[in-house]
Amino acid sequence: MEELLSVLWSYRTTPRSATQETPFSLTYGSEAVVPTKYITPSPRMAAYAAEINEEERRVDLDLVEEKRDMAAAKAALYKNILTGYYNTRVKHLRLNPGDLVLRKNSVSRAEPQGKLTPKWEGSYRIVESNQNGYCKLAYRDGSRVPRTWHAKNLKLFYP
Known part of the structure; x- marks a missing residue:
């Protein structure tokens, strides 16, 4: 003091x-x-x-x-x-239609947040993408995911 x-x-x-x-x-x-x-x-x-x-x-x-x-x-x-x-110094990630991605769990809030919850969820397929980095996603069955997602909240998924 x-x-x-x-x-x-x-x-x-x-x-x-x-x-x-x-x-x-x-x-x-x-x-x-x-x-x-x-x-x-x-x-x-x-x-x-x-x-x-x-x-x-x-x-x-x-x-x-x-x-x-x-x-x-x-x-x-x-x-x-x-x-x-x-x-x-940033490598911009270009996502193309048809790519499989994971979505950040903290942004989607699909599950309650906690120390042991997974950080990523999904696998989703990109239906549309634009040059600004925004993407429309679809579930595996083909139905659309509500909302548009930015590439910074997505990560490429390699099965």
């Missing part, structure tokens, strides 16, 4: 990799003064003037929305870069 305040302070004043901004600056519009700078004199504290500080504070508050918008744009760019990095 004694360390909680210092951990929270360090979290709020550390720049995030996605936005290169601190949560404190995005909330209040300016950087925080570290508490140790109050104890030991620094050039920042020596040059403090109340009237100039008030004027600069108003300017910071006027620009905080722009700062937040720039941080959101940086975060979106960061997510796109991560998505591209991830997608270059």
Whole structure:
């Protein structure tokens, strides 16, 4: 409990990799003064003037929305870069009509979930598939499975 305040302070004043901004600056519009700078004199504290500080504070508050918008744009760019990095290493599974697949039990919720329940169920035959990865399935007797399933919830079955 004694360390909680210092951990929270360090979290709020550390720049995030996605936005290169601190949560404190995005909330209040300016950087925080570290508490140790109050104890030991620094050039920042020596040059403090109340009237100039008030004027600069108003300017910071006027620009905080722009700062937040720039941080959101940086975060979106960061997510796109991560998505591209991830997608270059993913082998996309192409499922064709007639393939036999297993369906994830956690998605279908056909059986109650538990530690010892099987993770996959079925074997189902793919009736239709499209380029987005969605498939229509059929039971072994030929009747259709309700709902459409995405390939990430299916696994090829080799009998």
